[in-house]
Amino acid sequence: MKNMTLKHIAAATNGRLVLPAGMQEDDAVLLKEARGVVIDNRKIELKRDKMALSEVVQESAERLGPLAEKKNLHMKVEIGDPCLMVADAGKLTQVCYNLIGNAIKYTPDGGSISISLNRLGRDAVLEVSDTGVGISEE
Numbered sequence: 001m002k003n004m005t006l007k008h009i010a011a012a013t014n015g016r017l018v019l020p021a022g023m024q025e026d027d028a029v030l031l032k033e034a035r036g037v038v039i040d041n042r043k044i045e046l047k048r049d050k051m052a053l054s055e056v057v058q059e060s061a062e063r064l065g066p067l068a069e070k071k072n073l074h075m076k077v078e079i080g081d082p083c084l085m086v087a088d089a090g091k092l093t094q095v096c097y098n099l100i101g102n103a104i105k106y107t108p109d110g111g112s113i114s115i116s117l118n119r120l121g122r123d124a125v126l127e128v129s130d131t132g133v134g135i136s137e138e
Contacts, residue, residue, distance in 0.1 A: 046088040053083035053092065053124050057117050060096035067104050074112040075104075083117060083124035099128040106132040 061077045068075045103113045111131035118125050 046091060048086050049089045050086055051084070051089045051092075053085060053087075053126070054079045054081070054117055056089060056092050056096055057115065057126060060093060060100055061115055064097065064100050064104060067101075068113065071104065071107070071109045071111075073104060073107055073110070076112070076114050078114075078116040080116065080118035081124070083119060085124065096126070099126070103128050103130040103132065106130070108132065 058077065058079060061075065065075060100113070100115060103115075107113055107130040113128065113130040116125075116127045
């Protein structure tokens with residue numbers, strides 16, 4: 001089996017996620033290759049939904065907002081573009097929940113979290129930053 005990683009779909013490092021935006025049928029190579037992605041010996045099935053990433057980001061932030069409020073965290077969400085694409089909305093929702101949830105979990109009480117979604121050329125850039133300790137470089 002060909003060795004594949006999720007970088008064929010997205011690159012996620014330190015809370016920054018870059019996804020191909022505005023994907024058309026001709027651009028579906030990433031999705032076609034992703035059908036063979038294996039993580040922990042499980043095959044991941046990806047759906048192809050026409051979607052706006054902005055809706056996924058906004059809904060994730062709203063649903064996780066009460067957890068941030070319990071810790072007296074200031075959460076700021078800035079959506080600069082709807083970032084229309086063909087992608088697996090369920091998987092992207094999981095990614096958003098993980099990024100925002102980890103920011104809430106690891107930010108000390110009274111801290112702040114910033115979530116932004118913008119377009120950079122043909123890519124959608126989702127950034128989640130916080131005032132937590134961050135990930136060790138080790």
